[in-house]
Amino acid sequence: MSTGITGFGILFSFASLAVLCAFSQIVGASESKTSKRPNILLLLADDLGYGELGSYGQKDIRTPRLDALAKGGLRFTDFYSGTAVCSPSRASLLTGKDSGNATIRGNKGYLGDYKWDRVPLFKDETTIAQMLSDSGYETAFIGKWHLGDPNDLDTWAFARGFDFAVQPQWSSLFEGETYDEDVHYFGNKERSLTYDAEENDCIDSFRTDIILDYFEDRSWEKPLFLFMSYRTPHTREKYIRDREMYADRDWEETERRHAARITMLDTQVGRLLDDLRERGELENTLVLFTSDNGPHSEGEHDYRFFNSSGGLKGYKRDLYEGGIRVPMIAYWEGRIEGGGTTNHQAAFCDIAPTLAEVGLAESGADMRGLSFLPELLGQEQDEPDYLYWELQLDGWARVMPDGGFRQAIRVGDWKGVRYGASSPLELYNLTEDPGERRDLAALYPEIATDLIRLMHKARSENELFPYGGVPQGFRARDRWEAENNEKKNS
Numbered sequence: 001m002s003t004g005i006t007g008f009g010i011l012f013s014f015a016s017l018a019v020l021c022a023f024s025q026i027v028g029a030s031e032s033k034t035s036k037r038p039n040i041l042l043l044l045a046d047d048l049g050y051g052e053l054g055s056y057g058q059k060d061i062r063t064p065r066l067d068a069l070a071k072g073g074l075r076f077t078d079f080y081s082g083t084a085v086c087s088p089s090r091a092s093l094l095t096g097k098d099s100g101n102a103t104i105r106g107n108k109g110y111l112g113d114y115k116w117d118r119v120p121l122f123k124d125e126t127t128i129a130q131m132l133s134d135s136g137y138e139t140a141f142i143g144k145w146h147l148g149d150p151n152d153l154d155t156w157a158f159a160r161g162f163d164f165a166v167q168p169q170w171s172s173l174f175e176g177e178t179y180d181e182d183v184h185y186f187g188n189k190e191r192s193l194t195y196d197a198e199e200n201d202c203i204d205s206f207r208t209d210i211i212l213d214y215f216e217d218r219s220w221e222k223p224l225f226l227f228m229s230y231r232t233p234h235t236r237e238k239y240i241r242d243r244e245m246y247a248d249r250d251w252e253e254t255e256r257r258h259a260a261r262i263t264m265l266d267t268q269v270g271r272l273l274d275d276l277r278e279r280g281e282l283e284n285t286l287v288l289f290t291s292d293n294g295p296h297s298e299g300e301h302d303y304r305f306f307n308s309s310g311g312l313k314g315y316k317r318d319l320y321e322g323g324i325r326v327p328m329i330a331y332w333e334g335r336i337e338g339g340g341t342t343n344h345q346a347a348f349c350d351i352a353p354t355l356a357e358v359g360l361a362e363s364g365a366d367m368r369g370l371s372f373l374p375e376l377l378g379q380e381q382d383e384p385d386y387l388y389w390e391l392q393l394d395g396w397a398r399v400m401p402d403g404g405f406r407q408a409i410r411v412g413d414w415k416g417v418r419y420g421a422s423s424p425l426e427l428y429n430l431t432e433d434p435g436e437r438r439d440l441a442a443l444y445p446e447i448a449t450d451l452i453r454l455m456h457k458a459r460s461e462n463e464l465f466p467y468g469g470v471p472q473g474f475r476a477r478d479r480w481e482a483e484n485n486e487k488k489n490s
Contacts, residue, residue, distance in 0.1 A: 037137075037359060037360060038223060038284050038286050038332070038335075038358060038359075039224045039285040040225045040226070040355055041276075041285055042226065043230070044090075044093070044229050044290060045230050045289075045291040046086065046144060046236075047086075047296040048232070048265075049308035049322070050294065050308075051295075051306070051309055052306060054066075055327075056310055057307075060306055061263060062263050063263065065266045065273070069269070069329050073336050073340075074329070074331075074337070074342055074375075075328070075340070076328035076344065078343050079326060080347040081290070081293045081325075081326045082292075083099040083293070083324065083390065083391045084324050085106070085316065085317055085393075087119075087146045091104040092347070093292075095128075096364055097349055097366065098387070098458070099390050101366075101368060101460050103125060104120075106391060106395060106465055108395035109395060109464035109465050111464070116395035118149060120148040125364075129157075129227070132356070133163065134361065134362070135359050136222060136223070138218065138223070139225045140162060140211070141166070141227045142166040142167070143207055144230070145157050145167040145169070147160075153189075158187040164187070166193075181236070182195040182196075183195075197241070202240045202241070204231055204232050204264065205267075208271050212271070215276075225359065230265055235299035235301065237261065245263060246260055252300075255301065258301050286331075287329075288330055288351070290327060290328045293324065294322050294326065295309055295315050310325075312325055312435060312436075313435050314436075319390075319391060319406045320436050321430070321436060332376065335376070337378055345383060346372045350372050353369045353370065356371075383412075386411045389408045390408075391406045392405050392468065393406070394467065404467070405419075405467040407468075411454070415430050415436065416428075417436070421467065425448045427439060
């Protein structure tokens with residue numbers, strides 16, 4: 001089946017090819033499922049922009065360990081998050097679905113009776129951790145989850161395929177405990193620890209301490225899949241112990257702390273890698289480092305101060321490039337050639353099928369991503385037919401036109417963006433105009449029309465996030481707006 005973008009003959013094929021032959025050059029067929037397969041280390045920053053690492057052009061913030069990782073591995077120039085805010089982006093990563101087909105498409109969904117709240121992953125959805133666990137991996141998670149119902153333990157990380165899971169949670173589920181995200185629960189709350197900003201350098205150093213203790217306790221007989229979900233540089237952590245880092249710069253304190261948190265995150269990544277090196281495990285570990293969306297501009301921080309979007313248009317919550325194009329560094333000693341750069345177009349939905357292939361696991365039937373393992377190994381790589389994003393912003397303490405619904409699609413050089421399901425499409429050529437400064441829709445109306453048609457085909461309806469379909473008679477937004485106006489006037 002093929003569909004043309006007028007004048008360019010771009011073909012869309014919805015079949016994905018199995019490329020296990022690529023990995024068979026690394027893992028011999030005679031080796032057992034658990035003896036030689038690589039460890040997998042997935043490192044996810046929170047609100048780290050495309051331009052906030054030295055290897056991506058940052059001039060002021062020091063990130064020596066991540067820059068060294070990029071120098072020794074492969075740096076992606078055209079890699080994208082799942083969408084432009086945390087929960088739906090992480091849902092895409094964990095399930096291999098793009099945001100037009102994922103369960104979660106905003107930080108809060110519509111639950112009926114004019115109620116908006118968090119939407120968890122459905123319990124019958126398969127996560128990366130479940131796939132790899134079934135394939136013989138030990139699985140571990142620590143950090144920000146944001147994919148569950150705080151009051152339903154069956155939606156927490158330990159119940160979604162992770163053998164070892166430590167996460168903070170906004171919950172009053174347990175008697176005597178308050179709505180406090182600093183409390184870190186171990187699994188089903190066998191025990192908990194509370195982050196103390198006065199005793200720890202930063203929240204990510206606290207979490208790194210926990211995972212290094214876990215490394216010490218495990219046997220290392222099975223391959224490990226570790227998902228480190230960091231909090232940097234999100235504004236949640238307002239204070240850090242280090243008062244001196246960048247103090248010699250003429251910066252506002254908010255910006256000094258922002259830069260310091262990123263440098264401190266870089267240090268924590270280095271601690272992990274050093275520990276794995278000392279254990280003799282790093283040479284058999286695939287490392288992926290990326291961010292859940294573009295840079296934030298919250299808590300008095302200005303994303304323009306450090307050119308955090310790397311010259312791209314927009315930031316967190318935008319579906320312009322600055323909101324969704326993110327760093328991606330892949331490192332694998334002896335497997336990935338060091339110092340390389342690739343412009344292969346990939347996104348969060350491609351991570352799950354890639355890791356399933358690396359771990360010789362069975363991919364979920366409803367995954368829509370494309371494995372980029374061949375690109376990592378320097379082999380011939382298929383390009384995606386398209387990349388699609390959507391996002392609904394209403395329900396998260398805001399009311400916006402069209403429910404804050406936003407869409408974007410990329411096909412080769414062409415990018416379509418529209419804010420509102422019935423709004424006109426903006427059209428950009430990213431090769432000629434990566435900053436999305438010049439809307440070409442009027443010059444190429446047939447291409448714009450074809451992209452709109454493809455947007456409709458690329459997504460499915462989701463009653464929990466209703467604005468994408470512009471449903472007739474949907475009045476929840478009117479009630480939401482009335483309630484908020486009442487609060488403002490009271």
